[in-house]
Amino acid sequence: MISIKSLSKSYNDNEVLKDINLSFNPGEIHGIVGENGAGKTTLFKTIAGIESFKGVIEYSEGTLKNVMGFLQTDPYFLSKITGKEYLRLLCKARSQKEIDINEKNIFDLPLDQYAETYSTGMQKKLALTGILMQKNDVYILDEPFNGVDIHSNAIINQILLKLKELNKIIILSSHIFSTLYDTCDYLHYLKNGSILRSADKSEFQAIEKEMQSTGIHHKIDKLNLQ
Template sequence: MIDIENLSKSYGDKTVLENITLNLVKGKVYGIVGENGAGKTTLFNCISGLEKYRGTINCEYGIPKISLGYLQTEPYFFSKITGLEYLKLLCNARNLEPLDFIEKNIFDLPLNEYAINYSTGMKKKLALTAILLQENKFFILDEPFNGVDIHSNMIITEIIQQLKRLDKTILISSHIFSTLNETCDEIFLLKNKTISMRVKKEQFGILENEMKDYSIGNRISKLNLK
């Protein structure tokens, strides 16, 4: 279980997040939606310990980042590290026994090539594979489906379902509402610096319609398309 209480984040005089309170339990998949710039990635960075914040985060696993697998929107790789070396590095960081990385290369990545030369989707799949091999208990997946081919999207969806069956805690963001509808038990709407709505699966349609009304409104009619 992860308890987040009154988490707030500011950059100078600009407040980005204000009094975020969430309770995330094992065996559940949670989604966060919001417009670009709403603060989703900032929230993830705070939870993972990459950003300082006000408020408290309590995790039954101990320090969150010790048992956290964080898939960032744009994973970072050293310029001279191969895909294989990257997998070894992240597993060594958790003192795991040597693995057969070739066998576990489920996305058929060119592991002997430099990761920096991978496509956007390949980088994301490499980073995801690494955090899965770490045997983490808590996962944050920031736009896991973005830039990834349809075949891999299906694999990632099944991975999320399998993590849920293994009693992991999963927090994901996505601009593709159908993927959240398929994977999440509960979705939070991040709006105006805070969680303005939280809905369970049977209410996802209500949230989707509200987001459409808010995002689209009469914008398209202004184009006077012909």
């Protein structure tokens, strides 16, 4: 179980995360929703330990970062590294040995090409394949469906359900509500750095409506479209 207590994060005077309290159990899929700039990526980076923070993040099974797979919104690939070498790097970093990379290439990626030349969707699929090969217990997936084709989206959905079945902890973000309906057990609505509301499946629609209603008409009116 991961429990987050009173987590805050500031960049100089700008407080981007304010008193976040959340807990994630094995076998659960949690979705973090919010507008761009709400603090989702920062929240993920603090949970992963990439960013410093104030507060407490506890993991009952040991060192969290060593069993965590983190899929970034825009995965960065080192230049002149092929897809296969990237996957090998991720496996080596987690002391994984004797992995048949070609067999795990479920998205049929051109693994012998440089990863930096992949399209956005292919890069996301490569990064996802990498963290799946690491055999993690916790997965943080920042926009896993973004830029990915429909067929691969369906595969990712099934992967998420399989991971849930395997008792993994999964935390993800997405702007596509339908994908969250299909996979998540809980949603947390993040706004201006605070969790505005947490809800189980029965209240997902209410969260979606709440998000859509927050000032959309007012903002469009401001455009004064003619």
